[in-house]
Amino acid sequence: MPAAAPPAEPEPAPPVVPGYVLETLLGRGGSGEVWRALPRRGGEAVAVKVLVAGEPERQAREAVMLGALDHPHLVRLIEVVHQPRRGGVARVALVLELLAGGSLAALLARRGRLRPGEVVTAIAPVAAALAHAHGAGVVHGDLSPGNIVFTAEGRPVLTDLGVARVLGETAAAEVTPPYVDPTVARGGAPGPASDVFGVAAAAFHALTGIAPWNAATPADTLAVAAGGHLPDLAELAPDAPAALVAVIHRGLAADPHDRGSAAAFALDLRHACRPEPVRLPADGVPDAELGRTDRGPRTELTHQVPGRRARPAPVIAGAPGRGAQVRDRLRGGARVVTPRSAVLVCALALLVAVGWVGIRWAGGDAAGVDAGTVSAAVGSDLPQAPPTTPAPPTGAAVPVADRQEAPTSVQGWRAVVTELYDRRAAAFVAGSPAGLADVYAEGSPLRAADEEHARSLAAAGEALRGFAPTVVAVTAAAAEPGRVEMDLVDRWAGYEVVAAADPEGPAVRSVPGRAEATVRMVLMRTPAGWRIQSAQRLG
CATH class of the missing domain: 1.10.510.10 (Transferase(Phosphotransferase) domain 1)
Incomplete structure (x- = not known):
């Protein structure tokens, strides 16, 4: 009589990760497991990487690294969850976008x-x-x-x-x-x-x-x-x-x-x-x-990396970026920031708080902006600074953003900002980082961020189609010689990312639009005209 086949090994029970229902094991490796999961509060499926081996310091470094590096072709970290374990060190689980392809x-x-x-x-x-x-x-x-x-x-x-x-x-x-x-x-x-x-x-x-x-x-x-x-x-x-x-x-x-x-x-x-x-x-x-x-x-x-310091990165003032937001969402304990991972945070300080390809203004407080200085000036006259360069010849058409005089109404400032928005959009659609010089003041951290994102877009062989933010209104403005601070309302419709070699071809992906939002912006007068120094989304 033939021997009975040994019983099949039962499927491993999914680990418990607070806030998520783990459904299907996608992969297992030396450092942990990856599960398909659904958020308990609802939403799209995600991949949860449960780290079951390795040094906690390395796990912390991975979490900080994923949260701080923000690029459309790097896996997106949604949050970091701590799994409390009775009598032991809490495990770390990384909640990542699910890559279904x-x-x-x-x-x-x-x-x-x-x-x-x-x-x-x-x-x-x-x-x-x-x-x-x-x-x-x-x-x-x-x-x-x-x-x-x-x-x-x-x-x-x-x-x-x-x-x-x-x-x-x-x-x-x-x-x-x-x-x-x-x-x-x-x-x-x-x-x-x-x-x-x-x-x-x-x-x-x-x-x-x-x-x-x-x-x-x-x-x-x-x-x-x-x-x-x-x-x-x-x-x-x-x-x-x-x-x-x-x-x-x-x-x-x-x-x-x-x-x-x-x-x-x-x-x-x-x-x-x-x-x-x-x-x-x-x-x-x-x-x-x-x-x-x-x-x-x-x-x-096993080898020793030569003992050289990580090259310093410029620190750019601005609101906390995506990395800070991810680290603040750690569950079940304090932030995962160790001496070594702190070095990583410093090395990543150049990642400023703007969205991918720089098309979202940062949230939070912007350096050098006092929220109490913006005055409601709709329909009122604004101080006009004297021009610092000779007036153009009669009949010469000078774009409003390139004029030295300050507009005297919010409608005038709206025309200036609209022109700067159009130039910014054109630079991204054309894949021309150089065009951003006509948008930003020298030294603006937003300019550095936009230029980096434009270069990344070009390096990926991609371009934007239909990217056209709109300035709905300027609701308040306060000017002083050479500087104006204003509140404005903007929005943009959805647009597409396409292959630069085939701009009229099928979209690589679509990006949803954004409803109306209030942005606080500072413009500076430069020798070339009015340029953006800083911008932040309010609320």
């Missing part, structure tokens, strides 16, 4: 390889996200197709920043051998150049169908990587555009100094080949890569 690794396992235009669409935005992180003094350290994950609409998102590190930090490095930088495989420290290698290696695999390094075991693969002898990309992808092959080849250069920056890689990749939408299966890519904590065989390399 599956990973690039799963897509390649299903399709083999991508078309050249799809490679550009999948990889260039990720390189732009890396450039954003590098600008904040943070490296990823272990980039592979497993942590490039798509939304349901096909937008690529870089995940698994738990292995990332502040430049100058001492730590062990976990790597995925088929995509590791040979310098790191030989014991070197991960840095921006190794991230460029990683994103180029992902592009190599997407274009050819095979990873750069291959062997029977992870240890053998690591040894192959340390040797640094790459397969011939041109032979493996004979039909690929030569310019695309050249960009990927440069990113895989043996000398890290020859690889260029992540921003340059993103831009050059975009210009090397016309992008096209990534074809995801109609039923999605069913795998465990939706925010999973482990991506297959990994080898831990």
Whole structure:
């Protein structure tokens, strides 16, 4: 009589995470589990990453890092939840956006390889996200197709920043051998150049169908990587555009100094080949890569990162940004801020409080603005400062924002601000950061933020379509020589993000509009005319 089959192991019971109902296990790795979950208070499904192993300090660092790095192609952290445990240290759970399109690794396992235009669409935005992180003094350290994950609409998102590190930090490095930088495989420290290698290696695999390094075991693969002898990309992808092959080849250069920056890689990749939408299966890519904590065989390399300080970042005055809001939402205890994670916060201080591509004014108190100084002046005369430059020749049409005289009514100020809004929108639609010089006063933190977001948009090969904020009214204004502070009401309709190479083509994604809101704004008179110094959303 045949022996009875052993009973199947029961599915693991989902952990308890305050505020969420965990439904389906998406993935399990060495540091924890990822579950599909629903908020108890209602809302869209999310991914909850429950950290069950590792040092609490590292977990805190990951939470701070995810909350502070704000980019459309970096996984979005919704909140951090502490799980109280009787008699033990509370666990940390990260609530992340649910990326329903599956990973690039799963897509390649299903399709083999991508078309050249799809490679550009999948990889260039990720390189732009890396450039954003590098600008904040943070490296990823272990980039592979497993942590490039798509939304349901096909937008690529870089995940698994738990292995990332502040430049100058001492730590062990976990790597995925088929995509590791040979310098790191030989014991070197991960840095921006190794991230460029990683994103180029992902592009190599997407274009050819095979990873750069291959062997029977992870240890053998690591040894192959340390040797640094790459397969011939041109032979493996004979039909690929030569310019695309050249960009990927440069990113895989043996000398890290020859690889260029992540921003340059993103831009050059975009210009090397016309992008096209990534074809995801109609039923999605069913795998465990939706925010999973482990991506297959990994080898831990222990080494000492050279003892250099993280490069200082400029501190920009303004309201708390997204990172501060995330840290303030920690549940079940105080903020997760340790001495090492505090260094990270300093390194990320350049992230100012504006939304993606700088199209939302900050909330909270703006530096240099006294809420009590705005006077209700609708219909009243405002002091007029004497002009500081000669008047233009008779008949010359000088835009209202470029005039030296101060308008004497709120209607006049509305015309000035409307012109500045139009210029700002045109700069983003045209992908021209230089155009923002005609919007902001020199030294305005908003200008620096807008320029950074415009560069990130360009590096991702994307543009805006239909972005046109409207100034509804100026409700109050108070002027003094060379400066005016006003309250205004603005709004904008929904708009679309499109491929820069095909601005009339299908939208990559849609961005909802915003209803009317009150904004407090300060304009300064400059030699070129009136320019925005600061702006904050009220209420």
